[in-house]
Amino acid sequence: MPRIVRDADVSWEGNLARGEGAITAASSGAFTALPYSLPTRIAAPEGKTSPEELLAAAHGGCFTMSLAGELTGAGTPPGRLDVHCRITMDEVEGQGHLIVHSALDVRARVDGLEPDAFAQAVDAAHKGCSFSSLLRAAGVGIDIETTLEGGD
């Protein structure tokens, strides 16, 4: 399979405290010039995205596809997966600000799936998700809560 390349563009004007930037999904054009700033990154978002929120969307998206792939491969494709991802950034003594945690809350509706098989698929999805792997390699904690709903 060929390599996949994706680009994003950001412009920033001014210093950190009072400056402002704009974030564009350059490959797809799916979003354009989303504003962001320091105050809205670390305090109330006031409608503005941030690097951590984009990471939450990326990790949620990557894990969800990975789980859909595992369930499909096991012969039990999902009816529906609902995944919530929460990324936490914190100040760590001596290291400055770090991404410290990602929490995934997974609700799945899958016909004919037993709880054990679901747990195996979640485990395989976590191992196979490329973004989960990177976060683990960097020492970022990852918690996964799962709920299997009866599919009917």
Place this chain on the structure above:
Amino acid sequence: MATDRNAKVTWTGSLMEGSGRIEGVGSGAFGPLDVTCASRAEEPAGRTSPEELIAAAWASCFSMALSHALAGAGTPPERLETSVTVTFQPGEGILKGAIEVVGTVPGVDRETFVEQAEAARTNCPVSMALTGVPEVTVAATLATA
């Protein structure tokens, strides 16, 4: 103080025939955005992907870190234009991040700007979360007046 940011994603159907949606994010800044296996692995066709979102997170975090370092040295930037390219190989993972930044920074010489960009590449929180990416490059140039 810890900062939490969140996103909600749904998926319906099998991996190849099904489709996903980034329903929304805590700030409300974007969404819903559709994602599919084909638009992740082939042409984007207007759809974002985890790799594009990582590129966006990285470019935005790097830009803030560089702005902070330049201001701390007494030379805040007028403008930074940053592009990040993330390269993903199915089956292997994310192989490369390429950061390109063009700065308009009064009072800074090229060498200092390159040093500051290298430091931001190493130290920004998103870079610190992506230390497992095998190859990360940064190309920093000053805009010509």
